[in-house]
Amino acid sequence: MPNIDPQNLAASLRRIGATDDDFTGAIDRAVETCVELFGVDGSGLMIADEQNTLHYVASSDGPSRALEEVQSETGQGPCVDTFVHGAPVLTIDLARETRWPASRDAIVAHGVRSVLGVPVHLGGIVVGSLDAYRAHPHEWDESEKEALVSYSTVVEAILRAALAGHHATRLTGQLQYALDNRVLIERAVGFVMGRTGTDAVTAFNTLRSTARTQRRKVADVAREVLGGGNGQPVRRD
Amino acid sequence: MAVDDTALASSLVALLVGADVPFATGAEGVRARLADVLSAAADVLGVDGVGLMMLGDDDELRVVGATDDAAAALETAQRRSQVGPGIDCVRFGRTVTVDDLSRAAEYAVVWQRVRDAPGRSSGSGAEVGAVISAPVRIRGDTVGTLNALHHAPWRWHASQVRAIEAYAAVIAILLRLEARSLSDGGPRAQPGPPEER
Numbered sequence: 001m002p003n004i005d006p007q008n009l010a011a012s013l014r015r016i017g018a019t020d021d022d023f024t025g026a027i028d029r030a031v032e033t034c035v036e037l038f039g040v041d042g043s044g045l046m047i048a049d050e051q052n053t054l055h056y057v058a059s060s061d062g063p064s065r066a067l068e069e070v071q072s073e074t075g076q077g078p079c080v081d082t083f084v085h086g087a088p089v090l091t092i093d094l095a096r097e098t099r100w101p102a103s104r105d106a107i108v109a110h111g112v113r114s115v116l117g118v119p120v121h122l123g124g125i126v127v128g129s130l131d132a133y134r135a136h137p138h139e140w141d142e143s144e145k146e147a148l149v150s151y152s153t154v155v156e157a158i159l160r161a162a163l164a165g166h167h168a169t170r171l172t173g174q175l176q177y178a179l180d181n182r183v184l185i186e187r188a189v190g191f192v193m194g195r196t197g198t199d200a201v202t203a204f205n206t207l208r209s210t211a212r213t214q215r216r217k218v219a220d221v222a223r224e225v226l227g228g229g230n231g232q233p234v235r236r237d
Numbered sequence: 238m239a240v241d242d243t244a245l246a247s248s249l250v251a252l253l254v255g256a257d258v259p260f261a262t263g264a265e266g267v268r269a270r271l272a273d274v275l276s277a278a279a280d281v282l283g284v285d286g287v288g289l290m291m292l293g294d295d296d297e298l299r300v301v302g303a304t305d306d307a308a309a310a311l312e313t314a315q316r317r318s319q320v321g322p323g324i325d326c327v328r329f330g331r332t333v334t335v336d337d338l339s340r341a342a343e344y345a346v347v348w349q350r351v352r353d354a355p356g357r358s359s360g361s362g363a364e365v366g367a368v369i370s371a372p373v374r375i376r377g378d379t380v381g382t383l384n385a386l387h388h389a390p391w392r393w394h395a396s397q398v399r400a401i402e403a404y405a406a407v408i409a410i411l412l413r414l415e416a417r418s419l420s421d422g423g424p425r426a427q428p429g430p431p432e433e434r
Binding site: 008012017023025026029033154 | 271276295301409417
């Protein structure tokens, strides 16, 4: 076992010090490492906010950021599906996709052609989505999918550390909210699906757009939906 | 030898999965974790030795760890002469590869020092044929260098470059989390700088 020199390690840690951007920096580095590791063109991380909209947290380059922003705006795309279903979602060639008409062309225009998204969990709950993209059509194989799923645990470790620290940031607020309310939101999604006969993503976006339009937190909307339907009607897009 | 991507990915993940553990285990934890990273890097890259040098708060490069005598001799030689692939790696903030140290004119002084270093096990000089040095970066700043070596000259493969850079990134993440938890005081009781003894 290699011997680690305690004095020299301490000197290094003192030099590194700490600032409030530390976790963001660690996440940025993890996303960049993801690109190096898997030989993809870009990678990014999205975490859900209080209105159930996935938001950009980190991205390795411009197209990756655009991939995230377009999905935030439209509520459609591979990372949204990953988040809602809590399972990996991939597309071989986005230009030929029929699944996400509202976001497809804008994402392709930014140079993103094939995407692989995997869920990011905290305490058994899906809090976001880690994605990797290539600028060309690409058939993601099983090993790539498994590798990115494994790598998402790296991001999860950093997020756990962020929550364990006692610094309130926008990110830790989002994470805490997701942890506190995800079960309630999922129940409401199921309820809306049953009542309206829609799929999970549509039901999810119904809750999301209701929260956005009424400027309320999604958990409040979810609570109301589950409360017996005598509150505000849930509108569909 | 090319690096097995699956082995690399699972190794990196295994090293990072408990990255928040320093909160609970303190200085012993981060030392053990760094030792794990160096061992894993040596295994997965298929190299003979790995060493880590980090800048201290006085901006001096110090040897933090090494997996074997040759890696320790290489790190010490670079630190003493202030010349070497690791020194250039920190200076320029990029990965430096040397396929044959004995023929690298700019590093002749390092090769000389390494060759003259007493080997603890064999009694002869340490053998360093080929070296690769990747920067450890935090907040865009190069704060150290991860070095790997082969005893004999060696043509470095692109996958080995990628792998050592990934391990250097893992070290950056671990150190960053540890520095943060130290500055927080962390949930654990810290009577003082834990490593001063």
